[in-house]
Amino acid sequence: MKNSTIAFIGGGNMAYSLIGGLVAGDCPASNIRVADPNNETLEAMQQQFGITPFPADNPGAIAEVDAIVLAVKPQILATVTKEVGEVLQNSHGKAPLLISIAAGVRTHDIERWLGGDTQAVVRTMPNTPALLQSSATGLYANRHVSEQQKNLAESILRAVGTTAWLEEEAQLDAVTALSGSGPAYFFLFMEAMEAAAQELGLPQETARMLTLQTAFGAAKMALERPESSAELRRKVTSPGGTTEAAIGSFQQQELEAIVTQAMNAARDRSIELADQLGKENP
Ligand SMILES: NC(=O)c1ccc[n+]([C@@H]2O[C@H](COP(=O)([O-])OP(=O)(O)OC[C@H]3O[C@@H](n4cnc5c(N)ncnc54)[C@H](OP(=O)(O)O)[C@@H]3O)[C@@H](O)[C@H]2O)c1
Incomplete structure (x- = not known):
């Protein structure tokens, strides 16, 4: 990583x-170049991080680098990738x-x-918490990617959170749904819990704070404890207690089936959108 030069196309x-x-x-910031049409954005990044700016100069940014990160919106990726390919x-x-x-x-x-299946390409699927360095990212490498390049891609994406490699690209549709x-x-x-808590008589701010801290605490426990989510749930569900009453209600409404159905819908839509983006940009 210390010896790799990285060019970002898109500085958003x-x-x-x-x-x-x-x-x-x-x-080192001196190893990072950023190309973007907006000079002000680049100047701010240069001041904050010490990167090298390439205003409206994608070709200049990518000359002799080890990795190019395509960080533009999906709708303009075709145009930018064709330019890079040339x-x-x-x-x-x-x-x-x-x-x-x-x-x-x-x-x-x-x-x-x-311009052809000759370049090493890693496709990644980070999620929005990447903006807070808390992303969960899936990565897929094509057949041209070397072990060293895989390590480089992983190091770059680990800068915003955790990463998981996938054997098949189709699994990225499942990652999208997850x-x-x-x-x-x-x-x-959380929205539903907050609203229900207010109906139960709690003030809005209290309902919000307790909901968020509960979600954070549960995620932290699940991340830090060795037990599975199912095991953690069983441990906090005493027979005949309040949690059992709530879990029983969720199960009666078939929460698992609802989640499975929702994630299938997201996976199917992910496939549809990728088909569409590919067709729109020959
Ligand atoms: N944001 C997220 O939470 C998130 C999560 C997962 C994945 N992603 C993916 O990450 C990518 C970037 O998203 P983002 O949220 O960072 O978008 P963004 O904030 O809009 O950043 C994209 C940047 O690229 C610039 N740009 C436009 N045309 C360009 C060109 N021809 N050459 C170089 N730069 C150009 C844009 O400038 P203008 O504004 O002037 O057009 C903008 O500064 C997207 O493909 C998205 O799917 C985003």
Whole structure:
């Protein structure tokens, strides 16, 4: 990592979070380049982190780097990737690793836009808590990615949270349904708990604070204790107690089936959207 040069194409929210995590770790800011159309954004990043800015100069940013992080919106990824592909085809330097963080854009589309299946590409699926360095990211590498490049991609994405490699790209649709959309499931659950607590007579602020701290405490326990989620639940569910009354009510309403159905819907939509993005950009 200390010896790797990384170019970010797009200096928006995700690039900001990744770079913040990288420079707080062991990546020297002098190894990081950022290309973005907005000069002010780049100047602010240069002042805060010490990165090298490339205003509206994607080709300049990617010359002779080890990794290129495509950090633009999915809708413009095709245009940007084609531009990168042209530059790489005309350069005779080392072949860099391409890392896409764009939601729902398939590796074979990225390869196609690059001009052929010859480049090392890692497709990743971080989630929104990446903006707070608390992401859960799935990664998939194409056949051209070396072990060293895998380590580099993992180090970059670990700057914003935890990572998991996937054997098959299709598993990224499941990751999208799990961690990609997952924060919203928990927000929905917290929203419902907060509203129910108010109906039970608690003031709004108290309901909110106790809901959030309970969610945080439960996640922290599940992360730090060796027991499974099911085991932790059993341990806090005394026979004949209040928790058992609530869990029994959830199970009567078939909560597990509701969750499975919802995640299947998210997985199916992820496939549809990726198909659409690929078709819209030949
Ligand atoms: N935000 C999240 O929570 C999150 C989570 C998971 C994955 N992602 C993925 O991360 C990617 C980036 O998301 P983001 O939230 O960081 O978006 P963003 O804040 O909009 O950042 C994208 C940046 O790219 C710039 N840009 C536009 N055209 C460009 C070009 N041709 N060359 C170079 N830069 C260009 C944009 O400038 P303008 O604003 O002037 O267009 C903007 O500064 C997306 O593909 C998204 O799917 C995001």
